[in-house]
Amino acid sequence: MSSRLYDNYLKVQKRRQRLIVLSRLSVLAAFLLLWELAARWGWVDPMLTSKPSQLLSSFRELAFEGNLLRHTWITGLETLVGIIISMLIGTVIAVLFWWSTFASKVLEPYIVVLNALPKVALGPIFYIWLGDRYSIYGMAVAISIIVTIIMVESGFKEISKTKLKLMESFGASKIQMLRMVLLPASIPHFIATLKVNVGLTLVGVVMGEFLSSKAGLGYLIIYGGQVFQMTLVMVSITMLALLSAILYGVVNLLERYARRKYHYEG
Amino acid sequence: MAQIELKDVGLSYFTPKQETEALRGINLSIRHGEFVSIVGPSGCGKSTLLSLVSGMLKPTKGNVLIDGEEVTGTSRKVGYMLQHDHLFEWRNVFNNLLVGAEIRKMDLNRAKRKASELLERYGLGEFAQHGPSQLSGGMRQRVALIRTLVAEPDILLLDEPFSALDYQTRLKLSDEVFHIIKEQGKTALLVTHDLSEAISMADRVMVMSKRPSTISSMHDIRFEEGGGLSPWKKREAGLYNRYFNAIWKELEGHVVPII
Numbered sequence: 001m002s003s004r005l006y007d008n009y010l011k012v013q014k015r016r017q018r019l020i021v022l023s024r025l026s027v028l029a030a031f032l033l034l035w036e037l038a039a040r041w042g043w044v045d046p047m048l049t050s051k052p053s054q055l056l057s058s059f060r061e062l063a064f065e066g067n068l069l070r071h072t073w074i075t076g077l078e079t080l081v082g083i084i085i086s087m088l089i090g091t092v093i094a095v096l097f098w099w100s101t102f103a104s105k106v107l108e109p110y111i112v113v114l115n116a117l118p119k120v121a122l123g124p125i126f127y128i129w130l131g132d133r134y135s136i137y138g139m140a141v142a143i144s145i146i147v148t149i150i151m152v153e154s155g156f157k158e159i160s161k162t163k164l165k166l167m168e169s170f171g172a173s174k175i176q177m178l179r180m181v182l183l184p185a186s187i188p189h190f191i192a193t194l195k196v197n198v199g200l201t202l203v204g205v206v207m208g209e210f211l212s213s214k215a216g217l218g219y220l221i222i223y224g225g226q227v228f229q230m231t232l233v234m235v236s237i238t239m240l241a242l243l244s245a246i247l248y249g250v251v252n253l254l255e256r257y258a259r260r261k262y263h264y265e266g
Numbered sequence: 267m268a269q270i271e272l273k274d275v276g277l278s279y280f281t282p283k284q285e286t287e288a289l290r291g292i293n294l295s296i297r298h299g300e301f302v303s304i305v306g307p308s309g310c311g312k313s314t315l316l317s318l319v320s321g322m323l324k325p326t327k328g329n330v331l332i333d334g335e336e337v338t339g340t341s342r343k344v345g346y347m348l349q350h351d352h353l354f355e356w357r358n359v360f361n362n363l364l365v366g367a368e369i370r371k372m373d374l375n376r377a378k379r380k381a382s383e384l385l386e387r388y389g390l391g392e393f394a395q396h397g398p399s400q401l402s403g404g405m406r407q408r409v410a411l412i413r414t415l416v417a418e419p420d421i422l423l424l425d426e427p428f429s430a431l432d433y434q435t436r437l438k439l440s441d442e443v444f445h446i447i448k449e450q451g452k453t454a455l456l457v458t459h460d461l462s463e464a465i466s467m468a469d470r471v472m473v474m475s476k477r478p479s480t481i482s483s484m485h486d487i488r489f490e491e492g493g494g495l496s497p498w499k500k501r502e503a504g505l506y507n508r509y510f511n512a513i514w515k516e517l518e519g520h521v522v523p524i525i
């Protein structure tokens with residue numbers, strides 16, 4: 001039995017929650033409305049800004065007659081593959097650094113420099129080395145892998161020394177420590193890294209598409225800019241936003257699943 | 267024959283900044299089934315001593331022997347219990363108990379039988395499938411002890427195992443752990459900074475000096491009421507205060523011999 005006061009408290013909480021969601025939607029609606037009106041009444045030049053109603057109609061057009069969905073799918077797939085490659089290779093390298101303190105010490109300054117280097121600068125190199133298709137993956141991985149290494153490695157370091165001491169007291173080998181403690185204890189860090197990587201890899205993929213590709217949302221945006229079709233550019237950007245929201249949602253689902261399965265907090 | 271023997275053991279830590287001589291000239295001999303408490307100022311090298319017995323550290327001088335054989339690395343004969351339970355959150359209680367057995371590649375079916383038996387016996391049977399975070403601090407530490415016991419060591423090393431617990435829990439738990447260890451017939455080395463815990467649980471209390479640490483004295487704890495008293499009862503026994511005061515004064519630096 002809950003008390004009246006508590007019921008009341010819950011009711012207030014719920015109302016507040018509803019208000020937040022409602023306000024969120026209103027912000028979006030107000031923005032779209034203002035945009036539409038500004039374009040209609042000539043406050044801004046619709047040639048430069050396009051307008052929501054036009055976006056909607058050209059979205060319909062592009063989606064059903066054009067290849068918008070195919071381009072979105074391509075970008076999404078490239079991002080997914082990029083994330084998986086970065087996570088795998090990044091984790092393997094982080095494990096190697098944990099395994100050999102010597103290697104990690106030797107390579108530390110290089111990692112720092114590579115992390116600071118603007119990866120876009122490598123674009124032409126990837127293009128020449130990997131060709132127009134694979135250079136996109138090159139860019140995506142280049143942007144996210146160093147962060148992956150750093151985040152996973154710092155996760156390893158956060159695992160308490162005494163947990164490993166416990167393993168050591170049973171005479172555990174390094175492989176056993178890795179399998180029984182390091183990897184399972186790092187699951188929250190993997191999820192956090194994944195969240196960061198969704199954004200970074202998408203940046204890498206779009207950047208790669210800007211530079212070289214013949215398909216994908218990045219290509220559409222560049223193309224739209226070149227033929228001065230702001231509507232195409234805006235629709236593509238909207239699809240990008242949608243895509244990142246979906247990827248982020250997937251990671252959140254993954255997190256909820258992992259949390260239930262591995263009982264971690266935070 | 268002594269089960270644990272330290273012969274003129276010394277240990278120094280080396281770090282880029284300095285050399286720390288933790289232990290010097292330690293001679294110690296512990297019989298099978300004996301319970302020895304170690305007290306001493308913090309940072310004097312108590313944990314270091316346990317690490318030496320466990321084989322995780324090698325002495326820079328002298329020898330450590332278990333059952334007459336020189337210790338060269340971690341051994342199946344030794345189980346270590348640390349201040350924090352370090353139960354793995356990603357395993358339930360039952361699977362946590364199997365960690366040692368898994369690492370040592372022991373017969374898993376046997377380990378599982380042993381784990382459920384001990385869980386039942388020590389009142390945690392219904393929590394086997396729970397996550398560690400659902401247990402209280404005292405229960406977690408009991409699980410940690412059972413995890414150590416499942417690996418079937420002859421010798422238990424306990425490094426301030428109760429110090430993270432509240433007073434009431436630690437009184438109760440020290441009583442329980444004492445009975446568990448005696449019942450299982452294990453040799454035990456307990457490090458604690460709680461004098462009453464040290465006296466009420468042990469057959470002998472070893473007092474260590476400041477660093478570089480040596481054994482400053484060894485107290486046989488015997489009560490007129492006879493052996494087999496529980497720690498709880500010992501705290502009420504006549505001689506308890508005598509031991510307590512003697513060791514207390516000694517720790518303060520005034521060495522008063524006990525008559």
Ligand SMILES: Nc1ncnc2c1ncn2[C@@H]1O[C@H](COP(=O)(O)OP(=O)(O)O)[C@@H](O)[C@H]1O
Nearest residue numbers: 279281286288307308309310311312313314315
């Ligand atoms: N790994 C280590 N490296 C360097 N010095 C250490 C290390 N472990 C312990 N020491 C030093 O050795 C001394 C004894 O440590 P320890 O055995 O942990 O003491 P106690 O358990 O009695 O508090 C302390 O002065 C401590 O600073």
Ligand SMILES: [Mg+2]
Nearest residue numbers: 312313314425
């Ligand atoms: Mg200590």
